[in-house]
Amino acid sequence: MTERPAVPGDSSFDNTPLEPALGGELPVQRPGWRRQLLVLLAVAGVLGILALARWLAAIPSLDIVLLPTVSGPPTVLSTSIPALEPMVGRAPIVLRNADGRELQVDEMLTERSPRWQVDDTMRAQLIARQEALAAVLEGREVFVEFRNGIEVPVPARPRGYGGLGLLFWPLAGLALAVALVGAFVVLARPQGRNLLYLTVVLCQAATLLIIAVGSMRGLGLPAGFATLEPIARMALDLATGAAVLHAFTLHPRPLPHRLVIAAAGWLPVLLLPALAHAGGLQQVWWWTQGTMLAQGAAALATISWSYRLEPNPFSAVLRRLGFIAVGAFALVTLGMAAAAGTPGPPGTIAAAGSLIWTLFLSSLLLLVPFLSRSRLALRELAMLAGIGTIAISLDLLFVAIFSLGQLTSLTLAVLLALGAYTVSRQWILNQTIGAEVLTTERSFEQLYRVARELQKQPARYSTLVAELLRDLFEPLEVLRLERDSPRASVVGGGAALIVPVRGARGGSRPLSLVLRFARRGQRLFSRDDARLAERVVEQLRRAVAYDQAVERGRNEERLRIAQDLHDDIGARLLTLMYQSPTPEMEDYIRHTLLDLKTLTRGLAAAEHRLSHAAAEWKADLTQRLTAAQVQLGWSVEYDRDVRLTVVQWSAITRVIRELVTNALYHGHATRVDVQVMLAGARLTLAVSDDGDGRDPQSWAHGLGMGGVRKRVKLLAGEVRWRENTPRGIVCEVLVPDFQAPEEDA
Structure with missing residues (x-):
């Protein structure tokens, strides 16, 4: 980890999302017009969905819900047509209109998505069945033929808004929400990578609308829908994979050779749908799924490369989300392939798998712009959609591989998915979002x-x-x-x-x-x-x-004490000095007054420069030692003139005085040497004399030595005495981490 100042033009901010916030060149758009445009887009989207719903409501249909069976044609599960209500539970055989067009009823009429048909032949038959059904419903009256020659005439009426079904409106609303999120991201920051995000969400929004059209209740889709649906969804899915790969080459940082990587991702989008539409591509489903898996693997490799170049957490989170999305898509693909050709309910579940997968991917896309925000609902939606994808894929695998019953396989798949969700929910959230709660x-x-x-x-x-x-x-x-x-x-x-x-x-x-x-x-x-x-x-x-408030209080109290000492004690000592009976007593009181002056000056000052304090120490010692006819050796060295707090100044002052006093009155020294050295954070103080003192280890710890030890301990230092050469005592004080206040920035 490094700490350094941010300077204009710093390369670390080039083309990064930090530029607007840190004063980069990217402009921050004004919110007013963006909000208005977003509202207009939302209104336009709502009107577009209403127009689509109105058009679909006018298309003729038969309100018959067919139930697929394991063997034989599907049966009528429910209907709102009075003439057909007695036929609930029976299997219709043929649909015929007044123009003579007819269509045999089979399980293919229950499947609405040719895009997810694995077999090319089955896909072509499904498209033909749906187009033939649309042609039959163009007549004014449709005859539904059952076994034993029973034929029920039913008028072909527009499905109406009620015939759109329960899924149409939620899917259409989700499509609009996804598209508006993409528009909001682009309006908030008009950049190339955000245009790619818009491309992805628009592709998913279009896919959701196509699924919404295919989810309508009853029989009957718009003419040409079944033909266009597989090609359109194929192109949308491939464009989604290509746009994601392209975005990963630009965000969160531009990568080398990004144009080549992006071109490789977009090339299948141009080729495969065109070949499939022209009939020149066999195994269309496998080509589509394989290409999307290859795009996903390339996107994972690209975002991993980006993370190695710069350990951006956004890359790490996108990589985790990418692994989950690609893994879920691979599992869905495997389940669909295993269930291919299985008649009855498994085919219906396989069709639902594409819907669950699309919902899962859409929830991830909604989550990406809000990764750094507390959007628990979006995270849970993505989790539940992912669990649903796993459950459906496991159900298909159990039916196809282990030949389990439908109820057994579905129950086992749901239990396994819910168990995995319960056990690993928090871990998955932490890994995908990268959240870690600080305790x-x-x-x-x-x-x-x-x-x-x-x-x-x-x-x-x-x-x-x-x-x-x-x-x-x-x-x-x-x-x-x-x-x-x-x-x-x-x-x-x-x-x-x-x-x-x-x-x-x-x-x-x-x-x-x-x-x-x-x-x-x-x-x-x-x-x-x-x-x-x-x-x-x-x-x-x-x-x-x-x-600071406490320190101000301390300073005020020190000033008060210093003032009281000066005014009261100082005045009394001065009176005693003038009234002293002997010159010796007068000299003693004069020295006491000088000591009091030094003390009050120290109390009055909150901080002392080391140079000023050293000058005061030298002046004080010079006066005392000169009066005692003792020589003074003085040495002060420091690499910076730090400020001493009152505690530090008081402790060092009293230590020096006590040591010099001991040399004078106990050692009877003729010379005292004082050395003060500050190198970095290491403070060294040495006081040596040539007196009579010997063998300091045998000394009794009186008030003098105890006071020195106490004050040195207050500075977080250590003190030791040793014999001087050739005579006398040396006292060394060492403070390894002398914490002096720093200068103001």
């Missing part, structure tokens, strides 16, 4: 650790916030933007999270952090992540504000 315990631990660091180093606010966000979300990259953002937001479809970081001090420059590729590129950022980041930053800001 409260983990978040609290990280927040507590950073809050403790902020108490010591409030100036490192932005750096510590970045470290906390790294620990929580594990991004591959953290960028710094010197601009403010109104709130935390997810950009790039979940590839990045922008978090405003307002400085701990009022004068800090505006700053936002951009976290790219959560969990090392394995998952997308979500709205929940944005809310969590905002709360974390707000809690840290409050912690800093609280610490």
